[in-house]
Amino acid sequence: MDALGPRIKSLRIAAGLNKAALARQVGVSDVTISYWESGTIKQIGHERLVALSQALSCPLAHLLEGEPNRPSPLYLRPRLPLPWNEAAHKGVDLPLELIPGQRWDGDCHLLTPAPDETFDFLHPFDLVAAAPTEIFRQPGLYLVTEGDQLMVRRVGQDASGQLTFQRQGQVDVTPYHSGLRLAAKIVALWRHEPLNEPQRTLR
Numbered sequence: 112m113d114a115l116g117p118r119i120k121s122l123r124i125a126a127g128l129n130k131a132a133l134a135r136q137v138g139v140s141d142v143t144i145s146y147w148e149s150g151t152i153k154q155i156g157h158e159r160l161v162a163l164s165q166a167l168s169c170p171l172a173h174l175l176e177g178e179p180n181r182p183s184p185l186y187l188r189p190r191l192p193l194p195w196n197e198a199a200h201k202g203v204d205l206p207l208e209l210i211p212g213q214r215w216d217g218d219c220h221l222l223t224p225a226p227d228e229t230f231d232f233l234h235p236f237d238l239v240a241a242a243p244t245e246i247f248r249q250p251g252l253y254l255v256t257e258g259d260q261l262m263v264r265r266v267g268q269d270a271s272g273q274l275t276f277q278r279q280g281q282v283d284v285t286p287y288h289s290g291l292r293l294a295a296k297i298v299a300l301w302r303h304e305p306l307n308e309p310q311r312t313l314r
Contacts, residue, residue: 116150118177122167123148126197136166165226168197184238186225191259193294195220195243205240205299213298214248220295230263231279236303241295247274252297257290266293 123133123144130141130148137144137159146152155163164171170183185194195202195218202218219240224233232252233239241254250267255276265277267284275284276291 114177115153115155115175116148118174119144119163119167120148122169122174126167127192128166133163133166137162168194168225184221184223186228187222187230187233187239187261188225188228189230189261191256191261193243193254193261194222203240210240210298213251213296218243219298232263232265233300234303238301238303239297240299242298243295245293247293248296252300253293254295254297256292256294261294263297 123130126133128136130144134141134144139159143152147155160171160174164174165186167174168186168188173183185197187194202220205219219242222239222241223237224230224235229235247266247268251265252263253266255262255264255266265279267275267277269275269284269286274287274291276287277284
């Protein structure tokens with residue numbers, strides 16, 4: 112726990128938050144943030160630690176123990192910055208057998224919708240592997256930005272080769288315009304299903 116204070120500070124800076132902004136999200140004063148970062152206050156309650164990890168967009172284990180040796184999911188939020196740009200984060204290596212037919216270059220990142228956030232094509236607790244790219248590789252689901260908004264869209268091409276963007280449940284497609292940018296190709300999606308559903312009563 113001795114390194115927790117400096118870790119809070121480095122994650123706050125990486126997330127682009129000043130002390131006052133972080134304090135508002137966690138529900139404490141900016142003086143308390145200063146005490147935490149300096150190590151003056153060493154004991155932080157579990158509820159505050161959870162709020163800190165959510166505000167800093169990092170897993171609780173990363174906050175407590177530092178950058179893990181194994182990758183962990185990042186929270187996906189509907190506004191920029193991109194999750195992997197908020198803090199230094201190692202990508203994952205996915206076996207090709209898990210993602211047949213997908214083409215991408217570079218790293219993949221594991222993402223899951225942040226609590227209380229909704230995205231087209233994703234359910235709460237779903238896990239996706241996203242490969243950062245600004246280039247259209249093949250039809251499928253992409254993370255797309257428009258202004259400071261981050262969204263999931265099904266991206267394809269029309270007969271002329273122009274990109275098209277489609278929302279979940281939408282029949283019509285939105286043609287490409289200069290405000291739309293590809294951010295990542297979703298190369299894998301694992302759907303969350305509860306494992307403790309009550310058994311049906313037989314009659």
